[in-house]
Amino acid sequence: MTTLQASLASLEPDEPSWLHAVEHVEPVPARTAAEFLNGLEREDFGLFVLAYGMGMRLGEISQALRLDPALVVWRLRRALQRRPEARSDSSLGALELGVSRLLREPDAGAAAGVPKPTHGQGSWSLPALIATLDDEVQARLQARLASPVSEPTRAGVGVGVVVLVLLFAAGFMVFGAIRDVNPLWRGKSLMQEGQFAAAREALASYWDPVLADEQIALCHLALGEFDAALALIARPEVRERFGPFAPLEEEPTPLDTEPGSRALLPRGLIRTSRPTFVYKAGPAGKLAISVGWGDQTLGRMIDIPDTRNGPPVVRMAYPEAWPTLPPEMVVWAVTDPEMSQADFTCMDQEERLEVKSDCMRFLDRSVPAQAHWFFRGHYYMRKQLYTQAGEQFAMLARIFKNEDYPRRMVEQVSRVLGVDPSAFLR
Numbered sequence: 001m002t003t004l005q006a007s008l009a010s011l012e013p014d015e016p017s018w019l020h021a022v023e024h025v026e027p028v029p030a031r032t033a034a035e036f037l038n039g040l041e042r043e044d045f046g047l048f049v050l051a052y053g054m055g056m057r058l059g060e061i062s063q064a065l066r067l068d069p070a071l072v073v074w075r076l077r078r079a080l081q082r083r084p085e086a087r088s089d090s091s092l093g094a095l096e097l098g099v100s101r102l103l104r105e106p107d108a109g110a111a112a113g114v115p116k117p118t119h120g121q122g123s124w125s126l127p128a129l130i131a132t133l134d135d136e137v138q139a140r141l142q143a144r145l146a147s148p149v150s151e152p153t154r155a156g157v158g159v160g161v162v163v164l165v166l167l168f169a170a171g172f173m174v175f176g177a178i179r180d181v182n183p184l185w186r187g188k189s190l191m192q193e194g195q196f197a198a199a200r201e202a203l204a205s206y207w208d209p210v211l212a213d214e215q216i217a218l219c220h221l222a223l224g225e226f227d228a229a230l231a232l233i234a235r236p237e238v239r240e241r242f243g244p245f246a247p248l249e250e251e252p253t254p255l256d257t258e259p260g261s262r263a264l265l266p267r268g269l270i271r272t273s274r275p276t277f278v279y280k281a282g283p284a285g286k287l288a289i290s291v292g293w294g295d296q297t298l299g300r301m302i303d304i305p306d307t308r309n310g311p312p313v314v315r316m317a318y319p320e321a322w323p324t325l326p327p328e329m330v331v332w333a334v335t336d337p338e339m340s341q342a343d344f345t346c347m348d349q350e351e352r353l354e355v356k357s358d359c360m361r362f363l364d365r366s367v368p369a370q371a372h373w374f375f376r377g378h379y380y381m382r383k384q385l386y387t388q389a390g391e392q393f394a395m396l397a398r399i400f401k402n403e404d405y406p407r408r409m410v411e412q413v414s415r416v417l418g419v420d421p422s423a424f425l426r
Helices: 003-009 030-038 042-053 058-065 069-080 089-104 126-130 135-146 159-172 183-192 196-206 209-222 226-233 236-245 349-362 369-382 386-399 404-417
Strands: 263-265 268-270 277-280 285-291 301-304 313-316 329-335 339-346
Touching: 030 089, 042 058, 042 069, 042 089, 042 126, 058 069, 058 135, 069 089, 089 126, 209 226, 209 236, 209 369, 226 236, 226 404, 236 349, 236 369, 263 329, 263 339, 268 386, 277 329, 301 313, 349 369, 369 386, 386 404
Parallel strands: 268 339
Antiparallel strands: 263 277, 277 313, 285 301, 285 329, 329 339
């Protein structure tokens, strides 16, 4: 496995940018999804690997493939709508869900009756499919892994933040209207210029003031101006709009964990059945997992190397050959030969679908990526998904290195889980 493939295998994929409604629909069978992908041209196949396997945002795909964002959307839609039976949003959404599941869950691609990929190396695993992409594309992906998001600037608020404003403006403006006399257009222009106070005033004068506060809060979050965003979100009417994604007002109760354990993450409730393990560096040993507190490891044990000369914290992707974990408490241990343990519980399928549905409904394309991580972090905390919450805040801390708020949130999550913040800020 190459360095790039190993890096990709250790990542938690983001949610895809769904093009059609995926609520209240069941994914198509893995065989149908595989037949659909095998019928694509090589270039379109790569698009689906990045969009639905990696869950990359459309802007990131555009940069990786050097395609205009509009062309990315057009090609994805064109490919989906080529299926004669796929005409309604629900059937297209079911196809999107089925493709995402096939590319993200190795067990789905290994099921009986599922054809092998025609563009891959005989496996539907994500690292194998990434290897089919052009070398230049893989190089740009490698650069993305090394620096996930570029440092934002005031000119980089992004079109996603103002999409809703543009839609409203289009409905109220007529051809030839002077932009300075239209408050919606003026508000949009001021948002792009970073004059948020003036933009809020312009938008509130001709729009719902609460929605104006909401949009300006998103602008602040996109730039890492957390204090300004929190001041707007703290207003009761705005907080109500954000619902379960609004920041928690109280600190959660710490979990009962083993102090000083070499086994760090995951802990507590998690939403994936194939987690990435994070443990303290140390001598060579073994990593083993079992369901419950029994001695039976179900054969899931793997050798880990001596890591004392490397970084203080080590990540290990869930072995591809291991089956997915059941929705029960799982105990995992690192032995060297002393044993350090931690435990976690996987969400069941119904709970995972509820979380996915909530995120897709709220975190649409009008919300910038940095705000996605902010809101996901607080939503995960409310759902007691503390391991995932810490990962979201850690991404913000790595991007906005001079901002105190993300690091404070990482520290708060770390106290709940009983680990050092370095488990996230690695």
